[in-house]
Amino acid sequence: MNLKVISRSIFEKKGGEYTYIIFFLIIFSVFIIFAIKPSLTTAYSLKKEEVDLTKVDQVYEEKISNITLIQTQIEENRDNLPLLNQSISEKPEVNKIVEDIKKIADKNSLTINKANIVNINFTKTNKEKQNVKLQMEATASFENLKLFIADVYAQRRLKIINELLISREKESTDSGDLKVNLTIDGYYL
Numbered sequence: 001m002n003l004k005v006i007s008r009s010i011f012e013k014k015g016g017e018y019t020y021i022i023f024f025l026i027i028f029s030v031f032i033i034f035a036i037k038p039s040l041t042t043a044y045s046l047k048k049e050e051v052d053l054t055k056v057d058q059v060y061e062e063k064i065s066n067i068t069l070i071q072t073q074i075e076e077n078r079d080n081l082p083l084l085n086q087s088i089s090e091k092p093e094v095n096k097i098v099e100d101i102k103k104i105a106d107k108n109s110l111t112i113n114k115a116n117i118v119n120i121n122f123t124k125t126n127k128e129k130q131n132v133k134l135q136m137e138a139t140a141s142f143e144n145l146k147l148f149i150a151d152v153y154a155q156r157r158l159k160i161i162n163e164l165l166i167s168r169e170k171e172s173t174d175s176g177d178l179k180v181n182l183t184i185d186g187y188y189l
Contacts, residue, residue: 087158089188092120092132097186100155101134108148110140110180131185133162139177142166152184160185 077084089096094117105112114137140148145166152159163183 083156086156088129089157092130092186092188094120094132094186097132097134097157097159097184100157100159101136101152101184104148104151104155105138108140108144108151110138110144110148113137113139129187131187134182134184134186136180136182136184138180138182140180141176142178145178145180158187160187 074081098115098117101115102112104110116135118133118135120132149161149164152161161182162185163181165181167179167181
């Protein structure tokens, strides 16, 4: 090759080639900003929405399975629902509790000396069980006390003997009566 041709090709201004490259880069940048960036933003937001919907779907599936489980339990216990309503009423029904205890006490020769009702909350709650405390002082023989306790637990209305203190009376008699302090809890919703 000729040295003149080589030096001319090296030192010659090539302005036309740079102009095309600059226009190409400007057009490509505009294309990226207005065409590709919105597409990428849309794809990202759709992917995020898919993840969120998957989480919501899992929560809904769990809720649906809980509902079907509850429905199955209700179907299995449908015949027992009246018994459940009798065991825990929706209202305190203190008079019913006292009446039931009085009948059992009379039946089993338990003499009630003193009875108090404590801790009744008449405000509406969120369907959690609440209790009515019945504190009693009574006298009875040991056998009658055992029968009384058995009858309390045999009733349909749920009652629990929370405290039971048995002592001899100070004036001991031939009958062998015991002094009994009871705390009976009755429940309601």
